[in-house]
Amino acid sequence: MAIEVVLNLVGAVAILIWGLRMVQTGITRAWGTRLRQAIGEATRNRMGAFGIGIVVTTILQSSTAAGLMIVSFAGSGAIALTAGLAAVLGADLGSTLVVQALSLDLHWLAPLLAGVGVAIFLTSSGTRPKNLGRVAIGLGLVLLSIRLIVSASEPLRSSETLALILGSLSDEPMLALLIAALLTYVIHSSVAVVVLIMSLASTGVLSFPLSLALVLGANLGGAVVPVVLTSGRSPAARRIPLGNLAMRATGILIALLGLPWLTEVMQWIDPDPGRLVANSHTALNLALAIVWLPLLTLVARVLCLGIPDRTSTGNMGHPTNLDDDALELPTVALACAARETLRMGDTVESMLTRTMIALRGDDEAVRRAVQADDDMVDDLHEAIKVYLTRMSREELDEKESNRIVDMLAFATNLEHIGDIIDKNLMDLAARKCKHHVSFSTEGMDELEDFHRQVLANLRLSLSVFISGDLEAARELLRQKSVVRATEYGLVERHFARLEGRRPDSMESSSLHLDVLRDLKRINSHITAVAYPILERAGLLTDSRLKQSNDRQNNGALQSEHTSFRSSPC
Numbered sequence: 001m002a003i004e005v006v007l008n009l010v011g012a013v014a015i016l017i018w019g020l021r022m023v024q025t026g027i028t029r030a031w032g033t034r035l036r037q038a039i040g041e042a043t044r045n046r047m048g049a050f051g052i053g054i055v056v057t058t059i060l061q062s063s064t065a066a067g068l069m070i071v072s073f074a075g076s077g078a079i080a081l082t083a084g085l086a087a088v089l090g091a092d093l094g095s096t097l098v099v100q101a102l103s104l105d106l107h108w109l110a111p112l113l114a115g116v117g118v119a120i121f122l123t124s125s126g127t128r129p130k131n132l133g134r135v136a137i138g139l140g141l142v143l144l145s146i147r148l149i150v151s152a153s154e155p156l157r158s159s160e161t162l163a164l165i166l167g168s169l170s171d172e173p174m175l176a177l178l179i180a181a182l183l184t185y186v187i188h189s190s191v192a193v194v195v196l197i198m199s200l201a202s203t204g205v206l207s208f209p210l211s212l213a214l215v216l217g218a219n220l221g222g223a224v225v226p227v228v229l230t231s232g233r234s235p236a237a238r239r240i241p242l243g244n245l246a247m248r249a250t251g252i253l254i255a256l257l258g259l260p261w262l263t264e265v266m267q268w269i270d271p272d273p274g275r276l277v278a279n280s281h282t283a284l285n286l287a288l289a290i291v292w293l294p295l296l297t298l299v300a301r302v303l304c305l306g307i308p309d310r311t312s313t314g315n316m317g318h319p320t321n322l323d324d325d326a327l328e329l330p331t332v333a334l335a336c337a338a339r340e341t342l343r344m345g346d347t348v349e350s351m352l353t354r355t356m357i358a359l360r361g362d363d364e365a366v367r368r369a370v371q372a373d374d375d376m377v378d379d380l381h382e383a384i385k386v387y388l389t390r391m392s393r394e395e396l397d398e399k400e401s402n403r404i405v406d407m408l409a410f411a412t413n414l415e416h417i418g419d420i421i422d423k424n425l426m427d428l429a430a431r432k433c434k435h436h437v438s439f440s441t442e443g444m445d446e447l448e449d450f451h452r453q454v455l456a457n458l459r460l461s462l463s464v465f466i467s468g469d470l471e472a473a474r475e476l477l478r479q480k481s482v483v484r485a486t487e488y489g490l491v492e493r494h495f496a497r498l499e500g501r502r503p504d505s506m507e508s509s510s511l512h513l514d515v516l517r518d519l520k521r522i523n524s525h526i527t528a529v530a531y532p533i534l535e536r537a538g539l540l541t542d543s544r545l546k547q548s549n550d551r552q553n554n555g556a557l558q559s560e561h562t563s564f565r566s567s568p569c
Contacts, residue, residue, distance in 0.1 A: 005152060005153075005155050008148070008151075008152035009149065009152040009153060011148070011152075012145050012148035012149040012151075012152050013145070013149065013192070013196055015141050015144065015145040015148065016141075016142060016145035016146070016149070016192050016195060016196070017187060017189060017192050018138075018141060019137075019138045019139065019140070019141030019142035019144075019145055020061050020062065020138065020142060020189055020191060020192055021138070022134050022135070022137055022138030022141065023060070023061050023134075023135050023138035023139055023142070024060050024061060024062045024065050024138075025131075025134065026131040026132065026133075026134035026135035026138060027059055027060055027131070027135055028060065028065065028329050028330065028331060029127070029131045029330060029396070029397055029400075030127070030128045030131035030132060030135075031059075035056055035059070035060075035069065035331070038052055038055075038056070039052055039056065039069055039070060039073060039079075039087070044083070045083065046082055046083060046086045046293065046296060047086070047293075048083075049079070049083040049084070049086040049087040049090065050086040050087065050089055050090040050289065050293065051090060052087060052090065053066060053070070053086070053087035053088060053089065053090025053091040053092075053093075053094060054090040054091070054093055054094040054097070055090075055094065056069065056091065056094070057090070057091040057092075057093075057094030057095050057097075057098070058094045058097050058098060061095075061098045061142075061191060062095070062189065062191065063088075063091040063092055063094065063095040063190065063191075063222060064188060064189070064190075064222070064225050064226060064229075065329060066087075066088075066091040066094070067088055067091055067226045067240075067241065067244070068226070068229070068323075068326055068329060068332055069329070069331075069332055070084050070087045070088055070091070070240065071084070071226065071230055071233070071237050071240055071241065072237075072323070072326065072332050072335055072336065074236050074237055074239070074240050080300075081236075081239055081240065081243075081300040081303065081304070082296045082297055082299075082300045084239075084240040085240055085243050085244065085247075085292075085296045085299060085300065086293060086296055088226075088240055088241075088243075088244045089244070089247070089285075089288065089289045089292060089293065090289070092219075092222075092223075092244070092248070092285045092288065092289075093282070093285045093286060093289055095190060095191050095222070095285075096278070096281045096282040096284075096285050096286075097282070098191050099191060099194050099195060099198065099277075099278050099281050099282070100278050100282060102142065102143070102146060102191075102195055102198075102278075103198055103274055103275055103277075103278035106143055107143055107144070107146065107147045109139075109140070109143055110140045110141075110143035110144040110147065111140065111144075112140070113136045113137070113139045113140035113143065114136070114137055114140030114141065114144070115140075116133075116136050117133045117134065117135070117136030117137035117138075117139075117140060118133065118137060119133070120132060120133030120136065121133030121134060121137065127397035127398060128397075131397075142195075146195060146199055149195075149196060149199040149200070150199050150202060150203055153199065153200050153203045153205050154203055166205070166206065166207070166210060169210060170207050170209055170210045170213075173209065173210075173213035173256060173259055174213075174256065176210055176213040176214055176217060177213050177214070177216050177217035177220065177252075177256065178217060179214075179217060180193060180197070180213070180214040180215070180216070180217025180218045180220075180221060181217040181218070181220040181221035181224065182217075182221065183217075183218075183221065184217070184218045184220075184221025184222050184224075184225070185221045185224055185225055185228075188225050189222075190218045190219060190221060190222030193214075193218040193221070193222075194215060194218050194277065194278075194281050197211055197214045197215060197218065197277050198274045198277040198278055199274070201273040201274055201276065201277050202272075202273050202274035204273065206273075208263050208266075208267060208273070208276060209259060209260070209263050211273070211276065211277050211280075212255075212259060212262060212263055212266070212276075212277075212280050213256070213259065215277055215280050215281050215284070216252045216255055216256055216284070218281075219248055219252060219281070219284060219285070220248065220249060220252050222248075223241075223244050223245040223248040223249070224245060226240075226241035226244065226245075227241040227242055227245050229241075229323075230323075233320075233323065234320055235307045235308065235309050236309070238307055239300075239303040239304070239307050242303065242306075242307065243299055243300070243303050246299075247288060247292045247299065248288060251284060251287060251288045251291070252284070255284060262280070266279055266280050266283065318379070318383075319340050319380060319383040319384070319387075320340070320343070321336045321337075321339040321340040321343065322336055322337065322340055322383060322384070322387045323336050324387075327387075327390055327391050330391065330396055330400045331400075333387075333391050334391075334400065334403055334404070334407075336387075337384055337387055337388055337391070337407055338407065338465075338466065340380060340383070340384055340387075341384055341407055341410060341411050341414070341465070342462065342465075342466065343380065344377055344380040344381065344384065344411060344414050344415075345410075345414055345458075345461075345462045345465070346462075347373050347376055347377050347380070347418075348373075348377060348414050348417050348418050348421075348458070349455070349458055349459065349462070350373060351370050351373045351374065351377075351417075351418060351421045351422070352417070352421060352451075352454070352455055352458060352522070353455060354366055354369065354370055355370070355421055355425050355426075355429075355451065356447070356448055356451050358370065358425070358426060358429040359425070359428070359429050359432065359439075359447070359515065360444070360448075362433040367426045367429060367430060370421060370422055370426055371422055371426065373418070373422075374418045374419065374421065374422035377414065377415055377418035378415060378418070380411075381411050381412065381414070381415040384407070384408075384411045385408060385411065385412075388404050388407060388408055391404060392404055402532070402536070405532070406465075406529070406532050406533075409528065409529070409532070410461075410465050410528075410529050413525040413526070413528050413529070414525075416525050417458075417522050417525050417526070420518050420521055420522055420525075421522070424514070424518045425515065425518050428511050428514055428515060428518075431511065432511055437511060439511070439512060440497065442493075442497065443494065443497070443512050446490050446493065446494075447512070447515055447516070447519075450483075450486060450487070450490060450516065450519055451519060453479075453482075453483060453486065454483065454519050454520075454522055454523045454526070457476060457479050457483070457523055457526050457527065458522075458526050460472060460475065460476050460479070461476055461526045461527070461529045461530075464476055464529050464530060464533065465529050468533055470533065470534070470537055470539070473529075473530035473533040473534050474530070474534065474539070476526075476527050476529070476530040477527055477530045477531075477534065479523070479527065480523065480524065480527040483520060483523045484520065487516050487517075487519075487520045490516055491513065491516060494509065494512055494513065494516075
């Protein structure tokens with residue numbers, strides 16, 4: 001009999017956790033991008049950040065998920081530390097509103113929500129309607145699980161053994177707090193644990209003081225989870241979870257010391273056991289927000305002193321933005337991968353910039369630095385590839401899947417560019433120095449002009465990768481034809497100098513042509529990022545880029561339609 005009760009209770013809690021997860025993933029996949037945009041726009045001031053934290057957590061039904069979104073912004077420097085701290089205070093309060101809603105007797109909605117959700121999920125062809133159905137199913141499961149927890153815990157009221165255990169636990173509120181904190185950390189959901197406490201309290205299994213101690217523990221455990229999840233992130237990303245933990249822990253300690261008085265006050269507000277748990281959860285987080293919001297500037301200063309920005313020592317090839325715990329949130333994970341890909345692009349840009357320094361002079365240090373950067377690019381490419389491959393195992397919509405393919409393609413092309421610079425251009429620079437070869441003045445000027453043209457296209461490609469702007473993509477693809485024509489003209493001019501039997505041109509001829517060839521190859525990889533953007537917009541035919549009506553008379557643009565997964569030279 002006891003085993004059956006425990007199994008029923010565990011099963012009901014499992015349904016609760018799974019229902020909350022379905023709601024979170026459904027909303028994130030359907031409206032994750034809009035939520036991120038809302039966070040970015042609202043976190044420009046403290047109160048706006050606090051409000052958006054409440055809203056996002058209420059929608060996602062998870063302060064951890066909302067916190068990860070906020071941390072991703074803070075890690076990239078997109079929001080100020082004070083705004084991030086205000087947002088997580090709002091997220092903490094938002095999670096209590098979810099519990100308040102679940103404390104109402106809404107069990108009659110469970111079959112309706114589940115039925116409607118299944119119908120929408122099975123009959124819809126679009127990704128967003130399917131995710132809406134998933135949200136409805138999740139809400140139905142959550143309401144059903146609360147009913148099941150109450151039903152499964154009814155026999156526990158008459159258990160003498162359990163009464164003895166809980167009675168002794170009531171005399172040790174600190175131990176009860178730690179048990180609830182550990183359970184919350186294991187489940188990764190303070191909402192689920194508080195709902196469980198609320199359900200058990202409503203059946204009389206838990207006493208008032210013990211319920212409050214467990215609620216305090218759930219709040220502590222909920223603050224510990226983001227700290228652990230961001231332990232390997234940048235200082236900017238770690239400050240917000242640690243600050244939230246410090247603020248919560250202070251409030252929880254004070255509440256624990258005043259537990260008898262707090263119990264009397266909350267019972268006076270509403271003596272119903274279930275409502276007592278929900279109200280205590282809300283009161284704690286509301287009090288924390290009222291106390292700490294005016295002091296966030298001071299908290300931010302302390303955090304910056306305690307967690308200073310780290311110096312750029314160590315393995316630069318180690319990814320700094322790829323958060324494994326964000327993989328379940330596609331919009332957050334894609335943002336992490338995009339930032340790491342941009343970091344890879346910045347490194348390749350630095351390599352390409354120093355290429356002409358190596359070709360112009362005889363600096364072995366420059367060649368060694370470029371080689372080290374190429375090793376870093378290779379490491380980042382591998383890390384990004386593995387991260388996006390792991391992410392592709394999650395259920396994604398078409399837009400997210402396309403973004404993964406585009407990002408993999410762009411990262412691969414960047415890695416190829418790095419190899420061309422390191423293995424080809426740096427080898428040419430070494431040969432030039434070894435054989436004491438010099439380019440002619442005209443030849444060197446032409447190479448530098450051509451190099452600047454390719455470098456400008458690389459910078460444009462990074463912008464196209466982030467923005468997906470159609471006009472910028474069209475311009476990048478036009479530049480492929482321009483570079484091809486420029487390279488052809490430069491080769492002809494070089495041959496003209498050879499016909500004039502100029503010694504400096506003759507001895508550097510092979511190197512000169514190889515540099516032109518490699519820069520053109522690099523440009524081919526650069527322009528590859530434009531193809532998927534233009535193809536999905538319907539601006540590509542099988543072999544030509546369509547021209548808008550107002551440009552058809554300006555001359556046809558000649559461009560080969562290559563695969564966007566790899567760019568031929």
